Structure formats: C-alpha cells, structure tokens
Amino acid sequence: MYEELEIREALPEAASMIETFRAIGYSLETAVADIVDNSITAGSNRIYINRIWAGGNSVITIKDNGCGMTDDELIQALRPGAQNPLIHRDENDLGRFGLGLKTASFSQCRKLTVITKKNGETSYWTWDLDFIAECKKWNLIKWMPKEFEHSLDEVDSGTIVIWSNLDRIVASDISKDNLNAKEKFSNSLQKVRDHLSMTFHRFIEDRQISIIWGCHEINPWNPFFPLEPKCQTFPIEYLHGNVTMRGYVLPHRINFSTDKVYNSAKGLKGWNGQQGFYVYRGKRLLLSGSWLGIFHKEEAYKLARIMIDIPNSQDAEWQIDIKKSKAQPPINIREQIEQYAKSVRNAAEEVFRHRGKILRQRSGQEFHPLWLEKMKDGKWSYIVNRKNPTIATIKQIALHNPDIAIETLLKLIESNVPTKTIFINESKDEDSTEPLTSLDNDEVKTLIKALYESFVAQGRSSSQAKEAVKRVEPFNFFEDIIDNINDL
Ligand SMILES: Nc1ncnc2c1ncn2[C@@H]1O[C@H](COP(=O)(O)OP(=O)(O)OP(=O)(O)O)[C@@H](O)[C@H]1O
Numbered sequence: 046m047y048e049e050l051e052i053r054e055a056l057p058e059a060a061s062m063i064e065t066f067r068a069i070g071y072s073l074e075t076a077v078a079d080i081v082d083n084s085i086t087a088g089s090n091r092i093y094i095n096r097i098w099a100g101g102n103s104v105i106t107i108k109d110n111g112c113g114m115t116d117d118e119l120i121q122a123l124r125p126g127a128q129n130p131l132i133h134r135d136e137n138d139l140g141r142f143g144l145g146l147k148t149a150s151f152s153q154c155r156k157l158t159v160i161t162k163k164n165g166e167t168s169y170w171t172w173d174l175d176f177i178a179e180c181k182k183w184n185l186i187k188w189m190p191k192e193f194e195h196s197l198d199e200v201d202s203g204t205i206v207i208w209s210n211l212d213r214i215v216a217s218d219i220s221k222d223n224l225n226a227k228e229k230f231s232n233s234l235q236k237v238r239d240h241l242s243m244t245f246h247r248f249i250e251d252r253q254i255s256i257i258w259g260c261h262e263i264n265p266w267n268p269f270f271p272l273e274p275k276c277q278t279f280p281i282e283y284l285h286g287n288v289t290m291r292g293y294v295l296p297h298r299i300n301f302s303t304d305k306v307y308n309s310a311k312g313l314k315g316w317n318g319q320q321g322f323y324v325y326r327g328k329r330l331l332l333s334g335s336w337l338g339i340f341h342k343e344e345a346y347k348l349a350r351i352m353i354d355i356p357n358s359q360d361a362e363w364q365i366d367i368k369k370s371k372a373q374p375p376i377n378i379r380e381q382i383e384q385y386a387k388s389v390r391n392a393a394e395e396v397f398r399h400r401g402k403i404l405r406q407r408s409g410q411e412f413h414p415l416w417l418e419k420m421k422d423g424k425w426s427y428i429v430n431r432k433n434p435t436i437a438t439i440k441q442i443a444l445h446n447p448d449i450a451i452e453t454l455l456k457l458i459e460s461n462v463p464t465k466t467i468f469i470n471e472s473k474d475e476d477s478t479e480p481l482t483s484l485d486n487d488e489v490k491t492l493i494k495a496l497y498e499s500f501v502a503q504g505r506s507s508s509q510a511k512e513a514v515k516r517v518e519p520f521n522f523f524e525d526i527i528d529n530i531n532d533l
C-alpha cells in the first residue's frame with residue numbers, strides 16, 4: 046500500500062514504555078487478583094500466596110499447580126501484548142489483553158521472576174526494570190532468586206510468580222526491623238486476602254480452587270448471603286448477549302441469623318458502600334458494590350445487591366479494562382437494567398423502612414410505634430401516635446405534675462424523631478413538607494391567640510405582642526393570621 050514511500054521502524058522506548066505500564070492504576074489487591082486469574086485459566090486447583098517480610102527486600106509470591114509453560118511459552122507470556130485482545134478466547138479463559146502478568150507485576154515491583162514447569166522441564170526468566178532502564182532494551186535475564194530454586198519440586202506442573210523490589214509497597218531502604226513499615230505491609234496484604242475471598246468466591250464455593258494464604262485456606266465471601274433464611278432472591282432476568290441479572294435483598298439486621306453473619310455481610314466497604322451491582326465475568330467478580338452510574342448510593346437501598354453475569358464474549362461491549370476492575374453496560378440494555386434494579390431497590394427500601402413492622406411480626410404481638418407517617422395531598426407528614434401507651438401514661442402524670450409531664454413528653458419526642466424515614470421521604474420528594482400541615486387552621490388560630498394573649502398579659506402592647514408572636518417558630522409562617530388576630 047505504501048510500497049513507494051520511505052518507511053522507518055519506530056520502536057517503543059523500553060524504559061519509558063514500562064513506566065507507562067506502571068501507571069495503569071492497579072491496587073495491590075487488583076494486581077494479585079490478575080495473577081490469580083492466570084493460575085485459574087491454567088487449570089490450577091491450588092494457588093499458594095506467600096508474603097515474606099524482609100524490609101526493602103520483601104517478596105510476594107503466587108504459585109499454582111496449573112499446566113505450566115515450556116521455555117518458549119514462558120518467553121511469549123512475558124512479552125508485553127503478546128496476544129491480540131480481539132482474538133476469541135475459551136469461555137473459561139479469564140484473560141483478554143495479553144498484558145496482565147506484566148502490568149499487574151510492574152505496578153507493584155521492579156523485579157518479576159517467573160519459574161514454570163511443564164513436561165518435567167523447569168524454566169525461568171526475569172524482567173528487571175532497572176536493567177531495562179540501563180540497557181534500554183526489552184532484555185529478559187536468565188536469573189531467579191536462589192531461595193526459590195526448588196519451589197516447584199513437589200508439583201508435576203505449575204508456575205510461581207515472584208515479585209521482588211516491591212518499591213510501590215515498601216521503599217528499598219526500609220529495614221527489616223521497622224515495625225511501622227511491617228505493620229503497613231501486613232495491613233495491605235490483609236486487604237488482598239479479603240479481596241481474593243470476594244473476587245474468587247464462586248470458584249472457592251464450587252471447590253474448583255483453593256487459595257492458600259500462608260498456611261490457611263481463604264474462605265469465600267459471597268456478597269449475597271443466599272443461605273440466610275430471610276434473604277430475598279429475585280427471579281433471573283435475561284439480557285442481550287447471554288448476560289443475566291439476579292437481585293438480592295439482604296435481611297434487616299434483626300433478621301440475620303447471627304450478629305457475626307450480619308457483621309460479615311457489611312463487607313469491605315461497609316453497608317452503604319456494598320450496595321449496588323456486582324459484575325462477574327465468568328465466575329470472576331470484576332467490580333463490586335457500584336450502581337454503574339445509573340443510581341446514587343443511598344442509605345435506603347443499602348440492603349440491595351444485584352449480581353450481573355457476563356460471558357467473556359461481551360468484553361468489548363461492556364468495556365472491560367486491563368485491570369479487570371471496571372465494566373460499563375452497553376447503552377441498549379441500560380433501560381432494562383435500570384427497571385429491574387428499581388424493583389430490587391424498592392424491595393430493599395421496604396425492608397429498611399419497616400423494621401418496626403418486622404419486629405412486630407417477629408414477636409407476634411401488637412407493636413406501638415411512637416411516630417406515624419402520613420401521605421396527604423402528595424406530602425408526607427409525621428405525627429406522634431396518640432395511641433402509644435406512653436402518651437396515656439404522661440397524661441396521667443400531667444394531672445398532678447404538669448411540668449414533669451411536659452418535659453417527659455418533649456424528651457420522648459426529641460429522642461425519637463424518625464430522622465431516617467424523613468430523610469428517605471424528603472430525598473425522594475422535591476417539595477418539602479410545610480410546617481404545621483397536621484394542624485388545621487382553627488388549631489393554629491387557637492394557639493396563636495393564646496400566645497398573643499399571654500404576651501399582652503405580660504405588659505406588651507397589641508402591636509408588640511403581634512411582632513413577638515411572628516418571631517416564634519412555627520408561627521412566623523402565619524403572618525396574615527397574626528395581623529388579623531383582633532378579629533379572631
Ligand atoms: N500461571 C500461569 N500458568 C500458565 N500459563 C500462564 C500463567 N500465567 C500466564 N500464563 C500465560 O501467559 C499469557 C500472558 O498472561 P497475561 O496475564 O500477561 O495475559 P492474559 O492472561 O492472556 O490476558 P490479560 O492481560 O487479560 O490478563 C497467558 O495467556 C498464558 O498463556
């Protein structure tokens with residue numbers, strides 16, 4: 046096509062290209078998950094994660110008993126972008142871009158060594174970013190850390206990924222005895238463990254894999270708690286492209302089987318943060334607790350969680366990113382997702398708002414709320430339930446001790462204002478409730494007149510008393526009535 050024109054090869058500059066890779070924006074947990082993806086795709090059923098604290102020389106390793114690679118395959122695996130993202134992938138393949146092993150590793154460390162075993166042959170190669178910067182070439186080094194020489198002896202086939210010079214996690218000059226740094230290292234890794242238990246929970250539950258953390262197996266964390274008897278499960282919704290959706294409404298706190306399960310259900314981001322969609326690709330969780338830009342997170346919907354399953358053939362439509370931590374639903378199915386999610390959110394709101402009712406059902410006895418909410422002419426109002434037995438008791442006290450009765454009543458009201466319910470109702474309703482809508486006009490007039498007369502009795506003139514009444518909330522909204530007070 047350009048046969049007659051001059052052509053020059055313009056290869057990417059190795060060192061700067063690598064620095065670009067480092068800036069893709071992985072967290073330690075998404076980086077480790079990307080390496081675990083490769084182990085699962087390689088057919089492994091045991092994945093061992095180890096962290097060795099040695100200050101600036103600390104090391105993280107991820108080892109599997111998967112199919113392993115030949116020497117040529119390993120070199121190919123270590124080449125950035127060795128595979129075209131457009132090629133078809135087996136439905137169980139968790140990869141897409143041919144980059145994860147390199148980008149995830151470089152995001153955390155300056156030295157990546159892979160040792161692998163296949164057909165009884167062991168191979169190893171290392172990328173050292175400092176060496177690349179020095180020689181300005183994509184040169185792999187035939188080197189491995191001595192202490193890992195025998196790390197694949199006990200498996201027939203498998204692979205170990207070794208991250209050393211973890212400059213993004215521990216600075217190189219940190220000593221082994223620095224307890225602060227050690228604690229930070231250990232906290233970061235704690236997050237990785239929790240992330241893996243959520244990201245791969247379906248593989249662990251299906252007993253397809255075990256992830257061994259040090260010497261303990263990681264337990265799965267299923268965000269939907271389907272085994273909780275009071276968890277509501279919605280019917281499956283089918284979407285274009287073999288995508289499915291299933292809603293769950295978690296129980297109210299009082300309906301969890303134990304406090305321990307309730308606390309676990311709170312998850313890494315807390316109740317509010319965990320609401321929303323959970324998008325899975327294959328059985329692997331890509332993103333958790335996000336309304337995907339369709340809704341905002343709100344207190345009222347914190348019990349709603351919706352599972353979305355997409356096959357890897359939908360990667361392009363759903364804009365899966367290199368880190369496997371983002372997804373965007375295609376425009377043509379957003380409406381269907383929104384409608385379905387609305388019904389799940391409504392059910393979640395019901396559970397959240399009516400805990401009083403649930404309590405009543407639970408005890409099988411009549412329940413007496415202190416507040417009742419009423420919708421009148423499209424507006425919410427909140428009234429104290431006169432039938433609550435406490436009110437009758439306070440009335441009795443008022444017969445002999447009116448001051449104590451009033452103080453008790455005010456305290457009772459102050460300490461039980463149904464702020465959550467009001468917040469939810471008002472955030473949905475643009476026109477906020479006007480004051481005193483639960484009082485009729487005659488009651489307002491009677492109160493205004495009584496207050497006006499008490500001000501006059503204290504020695505104020507008629508106009509001073511009117512001005513004084515106008516400065517008492519909530520009568521500031523009723524200036525007309527106050528001005529015509531003498532006609533009342
Ligand atoms: N643990 C492993 N066992 C066997 N083969 C592996 C392992 N890790 C990587 N490979 C091989 O190396 C290749 C490159 O891995 P890499 O993670 O860079 O890209 P990918 O998995 O193909 O795509 P993605 O960028 O989406 O992760 C894989 O396709 C696989 O063939």
Ligand SMILES: [Mg+2]
Pocket residue numbers: 079082083139140141144145146
């Ligand atoms: Mg990969």
